Amino acid sequence: MTASTTTEQDTTTAVAAKAAPKLDPNALTDSATDLLLAMTALPAKHPSRAALRDRAIEAWLPLANHLAHRYGGRGEPTDDLTQTAAIGLIKAIDKFDPTRGVDFAGYAIPTIIGELKRHFRDRTWDIRVPRRLQELRLSISEANSTLLQTLGRSPTVADIATHLKVTEEEVLEGLEGARAYNAVSLSTPTGDGERATELGDMLGGEDPDFEQAELRIALGPALATLDEREQKILTLRFYGNLTQSQIADQIGVSQMHVSRLLTRALTKLRGQLSETY
Incomplete structure (x- = not known):
């Protein structure tokens, strides 16, 4: 070990020891900055850098926790938010360069807040929607709160569109997209007592008659092209059974004649319906 390395380590240890007693869990002091500056002054592979990094993270955690609590009350557990904010803090510490002149x-x-916003954008939606709609939902929510106080009433779609300088169609799209933020399980019980049932049981299934709806609509004009006797025969056969x-x-x-008339009438109907479809 060279003399310069020994001197450097002694200086680092002295700075860390001097800073340690000043750590305050309730407020950020100069010691937090001292630890960070001491860490960034060391080479990336210096043996003392990892310990200083851990202490710097601990010293700056109150800032991360404060920002995490600002996003509380939005349906996410506090522990998840504090962990996310801590990740943002660690990223900021690892990338911080004091030579750029920024405290x-x-x-x-901004790094921690960006991490928190990404958490809400990527982890809290039950159904993934485009980022544009996720951001639009947040803007609509903020605009709704602002306009509610400004107007003294619930804002309309037009009010929100004017406030955000977007079209009413975009606001409606954002409101529709917001419905994907939370999903309801099909097993959710509805009603109470003996009448209680699951939500999934109340959803309709496929109705095969829908496939015949257009055909039935077209059948009326097609029948009108037949003569009176042909119409009567079809009515007696298929409606009168x-x-x-x-x-x-x-x-x-x-x-035999009825059979021939029936065949001819059905051929006419098929021809009319094939022209329609």
Whole structure:
């Protein structure tokens, strides 16, 4: 070990020892800055740097915790927010360069807040939506609170659009996207007592009749192209559920003739419907 290295380590130890007694868990003091400056003054692989880094993180944690509590009450556990803020603090400490002339607090605060915002953007949505809609939801929420106090009433979509300088369609899109922030389980009970059931049981299923809806609408004009006797035969056969023999007795023709008339009428209908679709 060279004399210069020994002197450097002694200086670092002296600075750390001098700073340690001044650590205050309730407020940031010059010791927090001293620890950080002492750490950044050392080479990246210096044996004393890791210990100083740990102490610097501990000294600046009150700042991270303070910023984390500012985002409390938004549905996220406090422990998750403080951990996220601590990650932002660590990133700020690792990337801080005092030679740029910016004080650490001024650099760390935006870094920590950015980490917290990313946490809300990436971890708290039950259904992922585009980042644009996530940010628009936050803007709408802030605008709603501001306008509620300014106007003395609940703001309309037009009010919010004017305040944010966006279109009403964009506000509606943001409000619709906000519904993806929280999802409700299909197992959620509804009602009470003996009538209680799960939400999923109240959702409708596929109705196969919907596939026939357009066909039924087109069937009326197609039937109108048939002559009166053809319409009567189709009505007796498919609505009256009569056999060909019974139809023949009603209209006074042979069963064979009814069969031919029925085939001809159905061919006409298929032709009309194929032109429609």
